[in-house]
Amino acid sequence: MSTIITSAPALAPASKEPGQGGGVDYLNHETSIASWLLTLDHKRIGILYLVAMSAMFVLGGFYAGLIRAELITPKGDLMSSDFYNKSFTAHGVIMVFFVLIPLVPASLGNFMLPLMIGAKDVAFPRLNLISWYVYMIGAGFTLVALIGGGVDTGWTFYTPLSTTYLNSNVLLTATGLFILGFSSILTGLNFIVTIHRMRCPGMDWFRMPLFVWALYATSVIQLLGTPVIAITLALVGVERLLGVGIFDPRLGGDPILYQHLFWFYSHPAVYIMILPPLGVTNELISTFSRKPIFGYSMMAGASLAIAIFSFIVWAHHMFTSGLSPYAAMFFSLLTFSVAIPSGIKVFTWLATLFRGSISFDSPMLYAYGFIGLFTIGGMTGLFLSTLGTDIHFHDTYFVVAHFHYVMVGGAIVGFMGGLHFIWPKMFGRMYPEFLARMSAILIFVGFNLTFFPQFLVGYLGMPRRYHEYPNEFQVLNVFSTAGATVLGVGYLLPLLYLPWSVFFGEKAGRNPWGATTLDWTHTESPPTPHNFEETPVVTGEPYKYDTLFNKESALAGH
Amino acid sequence: MWDFPIWPESASTVAPSVEALYLFIVALNIGMTALVFGLLVLFSVLYYRRADDQVPPQYHGSMLLEIGWTAIPTVICLIVFAWGVKVYAELVVPPADSMDVYIVGRQWMWKAQYPGGQREINALHAVLGKPVKLTITSEDVLHSFSIPAFRVKSDAVPGRYTTLWFQPTQAGVYHIFCTEYCGTEHSRMIGKITVMEEGDYQKWLSEKAELGDALQGRKLFAKLQCVTCHAGESQARAPSLEEIHMKRIPLSFDKGSPVAPGATVLADENYLRESIRYPSAKIAAGYQYPSIMPAYDESLVSEDEMFQLIAYIKSLKKGQTPTRNEHTTTPTALGAPAGRP
Numbered sequence A: 001m002s003t004i005i006t007s008a009p010a011l012a013p014a015s016k017e018p019g020q021g022g023g024v025d026y027l028n029h030e031t032s033i034a035s036w037l038l039t040l041d042h043k044r045i046g047i048l049y050l051v052a053m054s055a056m057f058v059l060g061g062f063y064a065g066l067i068r069a070e071l072i073t074p075k076g077d078l079m080s081s082d083f084y085n086k087s088f089t090a091h092g093v094i095m096v097f098f099v100l101i102p103l104v105p106a107s108l109g110n111f112m113l114p115l116m117i118g119a120k121d122v123a124f125p126r127l128n129l130i131s132w133y134v135y136m137i138g139a140g141f142t143l144v145a146l147i148g149g150g151v152d153t154g155w156t157f158y159t160p161l162s163t164t165y166l167n168s169n170v171l172l173t174a175t176g177l178f179i180l181g182f183s184s185i186l187t188g189l190n191f192i193v194t195i196h197r198m199r200c201p202g203m204d205w206f207r208m209p210l211f212v213w214a215l216y217a218t219s220v221i222q223l224l225g226t227p228v229i230a231i232t233l234a235l236v237g238v239e240r241l242l243g244v245g246i247f248d249p250r251l252g253g254d255p256i257l258y259q260h261l262f263w264f265y266s267h268p269a270v271y272i273m274i275l276p277p278l279g280v281t282n283e284l285i286s287t288f289s290r291k292p293i294f295g296y297s298m299m300a301g302a303s304l305a306i307a308i309f310s311f312i313v314w315a316h317h318m319f320t321s322g323l324s325p326y327a328a329m330f331f332s333l334l335t336f337s338v339a340i341p342s343g344i345k346v347f348t349w350l351a352t353l354f355r356g357s358i359s360f361d362s363p364m365l366y367a368y369g370f371i372g373l374f375t376i377g378g379m380t381g382l383f384l385s386t387l388g389t390d391i392h393f394h395d396t397y398f399v400v401a402h403f404h405y406v407m408v409g410g411a412i413v414g415f416m417g418g419l420h421f422i423w424p425k426m427f428g429r430m431y432p433e434f435l436a437r438m439s440a441i442l443i444f445v446g447f448n449l450t451f452f453p454q455f456l457v458g459y460l461g462m463p464r465r466y467h468e469y470p471n472e473f474q475v476l477n478v479f480s481t482a483g484a485t486v487l488g489v490g491y492l493l494p495l496l497y498l499p500w501s502v503f504f505g506e507k508a509g510r511n512p513w514g515a516t517t518l519d520w521t522h523t524e525s526p527p528t529p530h531n532f533e534e535t536p537v538v539t540g541e542p543y544k545y546d547t548l549f550n551k552e553s554a555l556a557g558h
Numbered sequence B: 001m002w003d004f005p006i007w008p009e010s011a012s013t014v015a016p017s018v019e020a021l022y023l024f025i026v027a028l029n030i031g032m033t034a035l036v037f038g039l040l041v042l043f044s045v046l047y048y049r050r051a052d053d054q055v056p057p058q059y060h061g062s063m064l065l066e067i068g069w070t071a072i073p074t075v076i077c078l079i080v081f082a083w084g085v086k087v088y089a090e091l092v093v094p095p096a097d098s099m100d101v102y103i104v105g106r107q108w109m110w111k112a113q114y115p116g117g118q119r120e121i122n123a124l125h126a127v128l129g130k131p132v133k134l135t136i137t138s139e140d141v142l143h144s145f146s147i148p149a150f151r152v153k154s155d156a157v158p159g160r161y162t163t164l165w166f167q168p169t170q171a172g173v174y175h176i177f178c179t180e181y182c183g184t185e186h187s188r189m190i191g192k193i194t195v196m197e198e199g200d201y202q203k204w205l206s207e208k209a210e211l212g213d214a215l216q217g218r219k220l221f222a223k224l225q226c227v228t229c230h231a232g233e234s235q236a237r238a239p240s241l242e243e244i245h246m247k248r249i250p251l252s253f254d255k256g257s258p259v260a261p262g263a264t265v266l267a268d269e270n271y272l273r274e275s276i277r278y279p280s281a282k283i284a285a286g287y288q289y290p291s292i293m294p295a296y297d298e299s300l301v302s303e304d305e306m307f308q309l310i311a312y313i314k315s316l317k318k319g320q321t322p323t324r325n326e327h328t329t330t331p332t333a334l335g336a337p338a339g340r341p
């Protein structure tokens, strides 16, 4: 019953010709609204997430625009301090919890994971749909809180400000995030079981595409870390509602305890955001240079190492909080341990490109952007893990710049690369390549123009979350806002041409990029409802390009 | 508007140390970024796809390279870490002869108290070349006290003390920022520190002179009737407080007392503060749990007064405890014992 793959039979560019498949696919076999809202198909659920998260991203971006507009001048002349504080809180909460954390796993991961491991769906399709509804309910609560009056705690909810001093919608927001956490936990659980139990025959652990390894490492963090933030938010609720002293020293609590609990989740959460885009980048670099990833097992190991180390570095966010100097040294040292596997990844990609056959399709441009920005983001982390320099940089714009390089330059750009990569698989259509390259370049340029000046203004000492600032910081802030405008245009383009391409794009064919993993070689574009007509059997490594133009196996793949 | 600094002033003894380390890491950043961008460009130029059916050689890895790019960064990281610790040690250990200034943060201002009793709001004065140690706390939420020109920063945490020190090397006026988000007016919680010559400073001090902190603390000590229990001559009711600052105090391991047997505690400012706010949190050896000492909360002793009491206890020499005034009555623990959970 099974097709035996003797070598991964990627397709020749001949497959770029339109008119492949043409039969029933997961998009056209049912088309009612109900068939989308009640779907158990991982591919459709991935798209549901994509739509929801895009909407959240636009909203979060709108708040970012407000912030940048206000900061053009040193005086707070555009809005009140109160509204400014609510804007950056909304920006942070939306972008961190509703966009970055679920971004790649829930959309691209949901879509790709079963295809990549030769499965018909995830292990628990119903749970998968429930996760999406949980996400939507959490988003609903949070949006009601943000729009109906707002919260001004900052996305970190530091106590006792959040528990006893503010009278904005803290409880409602916390409830929204508490609910949202379950979506993350359930998705993580679902992926872990899927990867353990649903791999097709022959797909042993070291034959999995590296994106799957990244999803696995991410899911472990989601499963272990998210309950901690849920409990922490619940405790904030208990203190706020019942006045039980947990974090407020006036009630006998300890505000530093909150920071420990919060960062115990929120540092690993950074890796929930960045590991999947790191995984996506492996697929892009390999495919567009036609080389296997250099040092596959090192790369897979690095993902797991990052996931594990990420749990033991949290107090690097607290070096100025009066932490004991010995604890500070300990956490500083441990923090360097995440730098090593991150570096390994960058070197590995470079080595993969060496003597490759490199093409510059738009996903690859995004991958280049990702590597560049992730390198700068990672390297500037050194200033913050080093005790002697962190004291000066802590809570300044330097930190803002650093984590935007990692979160936006890394996670979002990596996601964009992945999205452009799998778009033809998702919808069976190509987007306008020229516009896509323009957008990749605009995002890269706009991004650097926005955030590089923030390193400088941070070194000068400009604190975060300042509605007003001294005059001498103005020039750099104006640069930053100008850059944000370019960045905005860069994001706007895909929001226009991608939906357009779903209807009017050129037909893509099953393997337009000449990729070698099962999702490209063994499924139609768009895939049929159950992905594979016959269960594939894998006999070799995931990235194997020397048989790329072997016509026989290419035909066998049909 | 178009003055355009990209380098902050460097006006304290630690600033050059921080700067040297900063420059070293900047060099590492430039090196690594140049390497990555350089190779990306180079490989793109050399190895762009020339024909649609081109298949490059398939390398799978190289042990030597992989060990290399694990080991070399590890060594570099360890160097940066060690250098960071060295600079950090400079940042956290104040010289013994530092002048004490107490800082209380509250929404949205900084209050400073000098040993001579002078007070300021959103301003600080320091002498060129003289080390100053700040003991910082907050009356409400978290704040953070930062002077970028000195490269120093420390959070103001309600319920405990944190410290920070600096020694100015350049006369002038510098920014003080609150760097921990603290609510609506966070960005207005700013101030200035003026560094002046010794002579000017003394003049400024004498203009603002008031009763010194320790003396005010002595008055409070009598007024709050601490002296009824902490009498110099007898330790029957309570331990003597003479010369206890920075001593190791053996703690009582009694039923319900939340410490391990044989534990001791260093009587630093944080401990003194805790002993007054939450007496039952740690019990001195020889006394019972819960403490008979009343818990002096904010309504009895404000954070400002707390600093005065502590300044007084720190100044208390052998045999200097005032004698008990016979007419005062002994206060009893106010309601339930205030243990710190």
Ligand SMILES: [Cu+2]
Pocket (backbone or CB within 6 Å): A266, A267, A270, A313, A314, A316, A317
């Ligand atoms: Cu962190």
Ligand SMILES: [Cu+2]
Pocket (backbone or CB within 6 Å): B142, B143, B144, B178, B179, B180, B181, B182, B183, B186, B187, B189
């Ligand atoms: Cu503040």
